[in-house]
Amino acid sequence: MTVLLVYVDDIVLTGNNILEIEKVKQFLCTKFLIKDLGKLKYFLGIEVVKSDKGLCLSQSKYCLELLSDFGLLGSKHVSTPLESNITIHHVDNRCDNDLPLSNITEYQKLIGKLIYLTLTRSDISYTVQCISQYMHAPLTSHLKIALRLLRYLKTAPEKGILFSKCENLSLNTLVDCNWVKCITSRR
Template sequence: MSLPEGYFSQNESKMRKLTKSLYGLKQAPRMWNEKLVGVLLELGFNQSKSDYSLFVKSINSALIILLVYVDDIIVTGNDANEINNVKELLKSKFMIKDLGLLKYFIGIEVIRSQFGICLSQRKYCMELLTEFGLSGCKPVNTPIGQHFAVMNFCKKDESVLTNITGYQRLVGKLIYLYHTRPDISHSVQFLSQFMHKPTNSHMQLALRVLRYLKRSPGKGILLSKGTSFHLTAFADSDWGKCLDSRRSVTGFCIFLGNSLVSWKSKKHGTVSRSSAEAEYRAMCATTCEIMWLLNILKELKVPINLPIELFCDNTAAISIAANPVFHDRTKHFEIDLFFLREKISARIIKTVATESNKQLADVFTKGLLANQHDMMCSLLKMHDMFGH
């Protein structure tokens, strides 16, 4: 270590022993990130403006992509020689260990097959079931009941859960789990709203999600092989879903080719006065995600055909998006109105009507029947590599 600027001690010859590890200091992660970013920029990488953990290097026809999570790094590209060069350059700067072909990363297992690559968290899921004593439980077919809103979740006289820490720990782990399990997104979104004051009913629902996971703990997202890189989006909303605040729930999913790459289930920040308004706001939220994905794909040199189809099952919302004339029922959400219409007029987005039974975002806004839920999981390209 070098002494800090301004420090001076005459005839100083003693060594200093650290009583605290550098990894324990608050500034250590920041300093490590600055050092790593500086080295990567020196090596010719460009840091993504859309995702600061992504670095891209383009040399003639070779494209090298590097993804950083703290001190874990994934390197990929279309030129094996350039990838090896990057590894050697990193070895000259840091003490690194090459773990070979990607198989496991931050709790996500990467499984290769003839169909493509499957991202699964089976080990994490099995450990979660064991931790909460449900490794031998009887599984259920859905993570949340179709009519759960009429149950006791919104009663004011419900007894508050005594073990709040256990509930928070469970929901926190479920939040990490749905990075590869979009089928539990709506359930986890609902449960995470009550982290500060959960009730016994909320805990029972959280345990039901675990019982659902027991049915197929190895299920994950299948990134299938293909030559098409077109983006397709589905947006949906359940109007007035929350019985306490009457706010709606937005759900969307976006496909790159045949592979699901982005999804979300989230309660609106404001109350919508009509189902058309709720659906329109869902379309705006989906458009924001599409714009971010377009920026990422542009930096990765992936050409995308425009306009991007945005499927919605509400004809009133589609009409509002297409009609430039203001109506009394739309003037109170003026900013969203301009935002989506601007993207449609620029031919970035193209709204397309779809039937309700073909709306893939349904699973992100409400509980479904078992056969509907299974069909949606299949259409979302979820696959269990460990199933029989």
């Protein structure tokens, strides 16, 4: 089996037969100007580290750049991505100074970057899912949650996903559903 992954002008070529991989490389050289960078180390902001334990995917550089962009490299970290027992509102509560954001574009960019970060950081998926529901009408409280999430990422920006070497493949998951916080609109 040979797998060719293409994203614009970036290509990853892998498979279970070195000779077949070389044939594909030679064919590509006849059609395009390509450069072989060797073993995969970095692809689309994802660092790939191979070890005896398996393959680790991490976005540590991307995470640190995100912290830097929002001026949070020197901030105090928090131990959880979301405060416990928090209720996220979809309407502004002016008595709590929870006003609509004046520049929603920056909020949308931040949420988009956090969504991309969930590729290797499943620990932030729930929080990102919660705050991404308000991309078209974010409040200051939503931005505060997003910034808290960034401060959580500061605790271990190098965290990622490890694909372990093993004979028998098994998938272990954790699901923590909270349907009470799921807001539905009623007419």
